[in-house]
Structure formats: structure tokens, C-alpha cells
Amino acid sequence: MYRTLFGEAYQFTDDFQDLARYYAAYCRLIEHWREAFGESIHEVHHEELVSDPVRAGAALARACGLPWHDCAVEVERNAAVCLTQSAAQARRPIYRSSSGHWRPYRTHLEPLIEALSRHGVRLAELE
Numbered sequence: 001m002y003r004t005l006f007g008e009a010y011q012f013t014d015d016f017q018d019l020a021r022y023y024a025a026y027c028r029l030i031e032h033w034r035e036a037f038g039e040s041i042h043e044v045h046h047e048e049l050v051s052d053p054v055r056a057g058a059a060l061a062r063a064c065g066l067p068w069h070d071c072a073v074e075v076e077r078n079a080a081v082c083l084t085q086s087a088a089q090a091r092r093p094i095y096r097s098s099s100g101h102w103r104p105y106r107t108h109l110e111p112l113i114e115a116l117s118r119h120g121v122r123l124a125e126l127e
Helices: 016-040 048-051 052-064 103-118
Strands: none
Touching: 016 103, 048 052
16 A cells, blocks of 8 residues: 555555554454454455465355356456556456565565554564
């Protein structure tokens, strides 16, 4: 989010301290839902989705009681309008080239990593 210019819409993404606070709040909210609903929540992890979209999508469909069709991962074929910052990405097949893209910038991201740590956010990729 930090490297995308959202303008006035998401000002918290322009500052590492604000971004850490918002992400920590998101983590607390997700933890609340996990505690409240337990096994009835099906989580999809980005790395799993991009590495094996058919498997991840089929598991999600099963969890929702929906039929699954492998062609559902062919997102590039969807002709619907996309009005997000990622509109160009939405027209590409699912890809994983962004995974780990942050690593060469680790030094620059230290203030964010430290702020997240101060807020109690555990970053599995750093362990």
C-alpha cells in the first residue's frame, strides 16, 4: 500500500507509523473474528493463493458450500469493470512475482517493521 499513491482516499498509507497502526487494528479485528467464529472462518493466505490458485479457490468454494470450476481462476478473462488501483493487475493471470518483492527494501522498511513490532504485530516472514 505504501508505494501506491491513493491520494486523499487512504492517507494512512503515506506514513509508516499510521500504516502500522491501521494494520495492527486490522490484526486485532481479524483475531476477534477468529475467536468469535473459530472453525467457521476460512482464511485464504496470499502465498497459497498465488502458488496454487485452483487448490486455494476450490477449498474456499467448499468452505462456502459452493460449486467449483477451475476456470474461476482465469481472472484475466473477466470483462467486468475494475475501478481499483490494481485494475491493470486484475487483467493479468494470477501471478506470484510480487511475493517477496519487499525483501530488497528491508533496510528502508525497518521503521515500518519496528512500528509493527511495537504494536504487537508478528511478521512470520521475518522469523
